[in-house]
Amino acid sequence: xxxxERLTELAKRRGFYFPAADAYGGAAGFWTYGPQxxxxxxxxxxxxxxxxxxxxxxxxxxxxxxxxxxxxEASGHLDGFDDMIVExxxxxxxxxxxxxxxxxxxxxEAESLPNEEVMEIIASNDIPCPSCQxxxxxxxxxxxxxxxxxxxxxxxSSPGYLRPETAQGIFVEFPQLSEYARNQLPFxxxxxxxxxxxxxxxxxxxxxxxxxxxAELEHFVDPExxxxxxxxxxxxxxxxxxxxxxxxxDGSVEQMTVxxxxxxxxxxxxxxxxxLGIARDWYERIGIDMDRFRFxxxxxxxxxxxxxxxxxxxxxxxxxxxxxxxxxxxxxxxLQKHAEYSGDDYTVFKQYDEPITVERPTVDPxxxxxxxxxxxxxxxxxxxxxxxxxxxxxxxxxxxxxxDLDGESVTVPVDQTGFSVEEITENGEHxxxxxxxxxxxxxxxxxxxxxHAYTEDEVDNETRTYLELPPEQAPTTVGxxxxxxxxxxxxxxxxxxxxxxxxxxxVTYDDSGAIGRRYRRQDEIGTPYCLTVDYESLGDPEGDAxxxxxxxxxxxxxxxxxxxxxxxxxxxxxETVERLVGGELTFDDL
RNA sequence: GCGCUGGUAGUGUAGUUGGUAUCACGUGACCUUGCCAUGGUCACAACCCGAGUUCAAAUCUCGGCCAGCGCACCA
Numbered sequence: 001x002x003x004x005e006r007l008t009e010l011a012k013r014r015g016f017y018f019p020a021a022d023a024y025g026g027a028a029g030f031w032t033y034g035p036q037x038x039x040x041x042x043x044x045x046x047x048x049x050x051x052x053x054x055x056x057x058x059x060x061x062x063x064x065x066x067x068x069x070x071x072x073e074a075s076g077h078l079d080g081f082d083d084m085i086v087e088x089x090x091x092x093x094x095x096x097x098x099x100x101x102x103x104x105x106x107x108x109e110a111e112s113l114p115n116e117e118v119m120e121i122i123a124s125n126d127i128p129c130p131s132c133q134x135x136x137x138x139x140x141x142x143x144x145x146x147x148x149x150x151x152x153x154x155x156x157s158s159p160g161y162l163r164p165e166t167a168q169g170i171f172v173e174f175p176q177l178s179e180y181a182r183n184q185l186p187f188x189x190x191x192x193x194x195x196x197x198x199x200x201x202x203x204x205x206x207x208x209x210x211x212x213x214x215a216e217l218e219h220f221v222d223p224e225x226x227x228x229x230x231x232x233x234x235x236x237x238x239x240x241x242x243x244x245x246x247x248x249x250d251g252s253v254e255q256m257t258v259x260x261x262x263x264x265x266x267x268x269x270x271x272x273x274x275x276l277g278i279a280r281d282w283y284e285r286i287g288i289d290m291d292r293f294r295f296x297x298x299x300x301x302x303x304x305x306x307x308x309x310x311x312x313x314x315x316x317x318x319x320x321x322x323x324x325x326x327x328x329x330x331x332x333x334x335l336q337k338h339a340e341y342s343g344d345d346y347t348v349f350k351q352y353d354e355p356i357t358v359e360r361p362t363v364d365p366x367x368x369x370x371x372x373x374x375x376x377x378x379x380x381x382x383x384x385x386x387x388x389x390x391x392x393x394x395x396x397x398x399x400x401x402x403x404d405l406d407g408e409s410v411t412v413p414v415d416q417t418g419f420s421v422e423e424i425t426e427n428g429e430h431x432x433x434x435x436x437x438x439x440x441x442x443x444x445x446x447x448x449x450x451x452h453a454y455t456e457d458e459v460d461n462e463t464r465t466y467l468e469l470p471p472e473q474a475p476t477t478v479g480x481x482x483x484x485x486x487x488x489x490x491x492x493x494x495x496x497x498x499x500x501x502x503x504x505x506x507v508t509y510d511d512s513g514a515i516g517r518r519y520r521r522q523d524e525i526g527t528p529y530c531l532t533v534d535y536e537s538l539g540d541p542e543g544d545a546x547x548x549x550x551x552x553x554x555x556x557x558x559x560x561x562x563x564x565x566x567x568x569x570x571x572x573x574x575e576t577v578e579r580l581v582g583g584e585l586t587f588d589d590l
Numbered sequence: 591g592c593g594c595u596g597g598u599a600g601u602g603u604a605g606u607u608g609g610u611a612u613c614a615c616g617u618g619a620c621c622u623u624g625c626c627a628u629g630g631u632c633a634c635a636a637c638c639c640g641a642g643u644u645c646a647a648a649u650c651u652c653g654g655c656c657a658g659c660g661c662a663c664c665a
Contacts, residue, residue: 001602004658005658008657008658009601009602010601012600012601013600013601013602013616019656019657022638022656024639024655025638025639025654025655025656026638026655026656026657027655027656028655028656028657075665076665077665079665080665081665082665083663083665085591085663087591087592088592095662095663096662096663130662144591144663146663146664146665164665197664199663199664200591200662200663200664201591201662201663201664203658203659204658205657208664304665459626459627460626462626462627464626464627481625483624483625484623484624512617512618513627513628514623514625514626514627514628515623515624515625515626516625516626516627516628517626517627517628518626518627519625519626519627520626520627521627523626532625534624534625535624536624540624556625558625558626563626565625565626
């Protein structure tokens with residue numbers, strides 16, 4: 001079994017995740033998180049929230065999963081997510097119609113052409129099926145949209161779509177969100193939520209699915225003035241796999257600090273570099289193996305149309321590199337689009353330190369002259385004069401001024417134009433913010449964390465499987481066991497478990513079978529600590545304990561990774577466990 | 591979406607001249623067990639779905655669904 005298979009088996013057996021609706025044959029690309037998986041997902045989301053919202057001083061929102069069509073017309077998903085496909089009647093292979101047209105003709109951007117035209121181009125150019133060379137001349141060109149479509153309300157007059165990314169829910173609400181940020185750049189808005197893509201072929205359990213959770217941050221910045229606090233991350237070492245490195249033969253990763261990456265220009269955007277640094281430490285915190293991790297730069301050909309520089313965080317599993325986060329500098333693309341399509345204001349007013357006075361040439365044409373002189377063209381002449389004043393105020397220096405009207409030059413006396421140069425005080429300007437976007441795939445993070453946490457070792461000549469999860473991420477914090485369920489050990493342990501639960505810990509109580517078996521159960525779900533109530537806890541002088549030195553009201557605490565045990569007092573135990581989980585205390589300190 | 595391979599208790603598996611299913615782990619109960627999958631007894635639990643062939647289908651045929659891999663796809 002390879003890593004992925006072992007993980008899938010463990011995930012199903014122990015309740016991390018499994019195919020959804022299996023009773024009805026299931027549906028490809030949909031997974032249910034079981035009790036352990038849902039808890040792990042919550043913990044990872046909480047850790048993300050802690051770092052990218054709370055510590056970063058950003059705000060979190062929750063937008064709808066369904067949005068009306070115009071949102072996706074503006075975002076470009078309606079066209080961009082809509083693939084033109086043509087199916088070969090001979091071999092049945094499906095191809096991107098626009099791609100084969102681009103490959104076989106001089107036409108670029110075939111995607112923007114209507115389907116019928118693409119079909120005609122295929123026929124008239126005799127483009128064959130790339131798989132079997134059969135003629136595609138009479139094959140219809142169809143659309144396949146990766147977005148799930150639905151209807152809002154009765155009938156089909158109001159189409160809606162399940163969002164293919166959470167980001168648009170932030171962009172579309174920018175005017176309101178900006179208001180909440182008191183219109184002060186920079187500010188960040190985060191969202192953790194579901195996104196949906198009707199993928200052609202879901203693969204590799206949680207890696208490519210049709211419904212998934214994204215954790216996205218949209219950091220809105222003033223491109224002219226705002227700088228990331230690079231000094232806080234400049235010494236963080238990044239494993240960078242630049243475009244240049246990818247094209248070189250050895251294809252090796254280069255270890256470089258954030259500071260060096262910015263200085264040498266390997267990462268062109270300071271903002272992206274900043275987030276790579278933040279994210280790298282965060283990945284380590286949630287348990288991703290930094291020896292199986294890299295940041296890969298998008299090659300020029302794979303860059304999205306809106307992005308200038310883009311890096312993916314990738315993790316290695318079974319020799320494959322899986323994208324777990326995309327870091328994009330999206331510029332002002334998204335806000336511009338929504339401004340254009342909605343007509344609303346997606347800018348921020350940026351006040352100057354000092355108001356500035358500018359000279360602005362203006363015209364105030366004498367319409368009672370232009371009207372009789374130019375008739376129906378009078379307004380066009382006035383507009384042309386206004387444009388000329390802005391472009392070339394010197395043209396108004398003489399007695400007459402000429403403007404171009406539909407290729408014809410017309411002349412107007414300057415004294416009829418009302419030309420003047422006004423002094424105007426400007427207090428600031430409207431700018432469209434740029435956006436820096438780290439976008440995390442939560443399911444893929446879970447998959448990676450589990451794969452990297454999966455460990456086997458040997459205890460007393462037996463193979464032991466355990467998940468080396470950081471205590472903070474572990475679905476269950478502590479297992480509580482009586483050594484045996486008799487002589488009051490069980491009652492004592494149940495009370496202990498209850499007390500820990502009331503203190504907010506995620507506790508599993510288990511009195512079934514031998515103690516070793518119970519430890520192994522917890523090992524497999526990554527529970528970092530187990531507490532065992534034994535006879536010494538009760539003050540029973542029988543057995544192993546030194547009767548002269550009985551430590552009543554103590555329990556043993558066992559560490560998952562080392563299987564080492566220590567004896568701790570039940571006084572303040574909830575707090576001790578909390579400090580262990582929080583990393584303020586190590587097991588060795590006990 | 592195409593192709594290849596596969597689908598048997600919760601998990602991993604055995605099982606082709608067609609006759610209702612093997613083993614292990616697991617789960618539960620009881621006994622044993624004074625700290626790392628103890629031993630014992632008992633119990634629970636499966637042939638992916640549908641159609642066809644047949645007296646009879648886990649087994650043969652067809653279709654579907656699902657999984658893994660390859661191709662394609664991944665604004």
